[in-house]
Amino acid sequence: MRKVKLGDLEVSAIGLGCMTMTDAYGPSDRDEAIATLRRAVELGVTLFDTANGYGRGENERLLGEVLAESGDAVTIATKFGFVAGADGPPTLDGHPDRVEDRCDESLDRLGTDCISLYYLHRPDPNVPIEDTVGAMARLVEKGKVRFLGLCEVAPETLRRANAVHPITAVQSEFSLWTRDAERGVLQACEELGVGFVPFSPLGRAMLTGTINDPSQVEGESDFRKTLPRFQGAHFDHNRALVTALESIADDHRVSAAQLSLAWVLAKADFIAPIPGTRRRTWLEQNVQAADITLSAGTVSDLDQLFDPTAVSGGRYGQSWMQSTDTAPDEQS
Numbered sequence: 001m002r003k004v005k006l007g008d009l010e011v012s013a014i015g016l017g018c019m020t021m022t023d024a025y026g027p028s029d030r031d032e033a034i035a036t037l038r039r040a041v042e043l044g045v046t047l048f049d050t051a052n053g054y055g056r057g058e059n060e061r062l063l064g065e066v067l068a069e070s071g072d073a074v075t076i077a078t079k080f081g082f083v084a085g086a087d088g089p090p091t092l093d094g095h096p097d098r099v100e101d102r103c104d105e106s107l108d109r110l111g112t113d114c115i116s117l118y119y120l121h122r123p124d125p126n127v128p129i130e131d132t133v134g135a136m137a138r139l140v141e142k143g144k145v146r147f148l149g150l151c152e153v154a155p156e157t158l159r160r161a162n163a164v165h166p167i168t169a170v171q172s173e174f175s176l177w178t179r180d181a182e183r184g185v186l187q188a189c190e191e192l193g194v195g196f197v198p199f200s201p202l203g204r205a206m207l208t209g210t211i212n213d214p215s216q217v218e219g220e221s222d223f224r225k226t227l228p229r230f231q232g233a234h235f236d237h238n239r240a241l242v243t244a245l246e247s248i249a250d251d252h253r254v255s256a257a258q259l260s261l262a263w264v265l266a267k268a269d270f271i272a273p274i275p276g277t278r279r280r281t282w283l284e285q286n287v288q289a290a291d292i293t294l295s296a297g298t299v300s301d302l303d304q305l306f307d308p309t310a311v312s313g314g315r316y317g318q319s320w321m322q323s324t325d326t327a328p329d330e331q332s
């Protein structure tokens with residue numbers, strides 16, 4: 001597998017998002033999830049993405065258990081900063097006094113004494129970013145964390161954070177149908193030498209062409225049913241764009257998922273997307289995208305097909321959108 005540099009951290013050009021292995025998009029099969037993690041290691045994937053909140057800690061435990069056998073050969077990235085709400089969206093907590101406790105809990109669940117890449121899941125609007133990142137930097141000094149990352153930050157927040165301690169990676173939603181990062185964050189990453197890790201690069205499965213009806217995401221434990229883009233008329237409109245994407249993919253003899261990942265990879269050389277899957281078949285297909293090179297013409301055709309004004313509906317509902325640090329004019 002081809003490698004890329006995120007700051008000073010080298011990882012596989014395609015990582016593995018592990019969130020759905022503990023039920024975020026409907027029930028998961030634990031045995032297949034474990035087999036998927038092991039197959040990913042065999043295929044040369046070295047970046048595995050989790051968070052303290054996924055599966056209420058179960059996701060970190062799963063990765064810790066299965067990936068222990070790979071030791072330092074793999075990077076497990078985890079996150080803190082969301083506090084699960086009893087009902088509705090989580091609240092944010094980036095208070096410096098609590099950062100080390102959250103880290104210790106993750107270290108315990110992962111069964112390790114050092115987290116390779118530790119992200120703030122969302123900046124806490126009530127805590128200056130300098131204070132949260134200052135507390136994260138102390139974890140690096142203590143040897144509990146190697147590299148620091150931030151999720152869903154605006155360029156100015158990244159600059160302020162990076163002035164306190166070098167930031168290795170920014171992780172934000174980025175895909176054909178979520179292009180916000182092209183309006184400032186990618187440029188700031190390049191300027192500062194920070195890597196970029198696109199999450200939901202397959203549009204939470206929409207860009208794979210396998211979602212043909214909103215009823216496919218309406219299960220009880222499927223988070224996607226809360227997202228405007230998957231609902232009603234928005235869905236129908238967006239599905240038509242995906243049909244056009246499938247046609248371009250056919251012309252290139254690749255799948256829509258592979259074409260979507262190749263488009264993301266074509267955007268810069270400091271990018272490592274983390275497509276999520278809990279199935280070996282999808283994983284095997286996705287890692288092949290690291291070797292697909294698109295012509296400038298194809299990238300431009302896809303840019304135009306998925307012009308941000310062409311996509312219908314927000315990527316999050318209002319309360320979740322408010323938890324991002326994205327400037328209002330960057331919201332989609």
Ligand SMILES: NC(=O)c1ccc[n+]([C@@H]2O[C@H](COP(=O)([O-])OP(=O)(O)OC[C@H]3O[C@@H](n4cnc5c(N)ncnc54)[C@H](OP(=O)(O)O)[C@@H]3O)[C@@H](O)[C@H]2O)c1
Nearest residue numbers: 017018019199200201202203204205208257275276277278
């Ligand atoms: N920082 C954040 O706030 C944040 C937010 C969301 C996600 N993330 C991270 O980003 C990772 C990826 O995002 P995501 O899982 O939301 O969305 P995604 O990667 O865009 O899409 C994942 C979905 O696509 C399906 N899929 C994957 N490969 C496929 C293929 N080749 N053909 C057909 N279907 C395919 C998966 O199915 P199966 O699961 O059934 O295999 C899953 O339903 C997560 O796992 C998580 O680690 C971070």
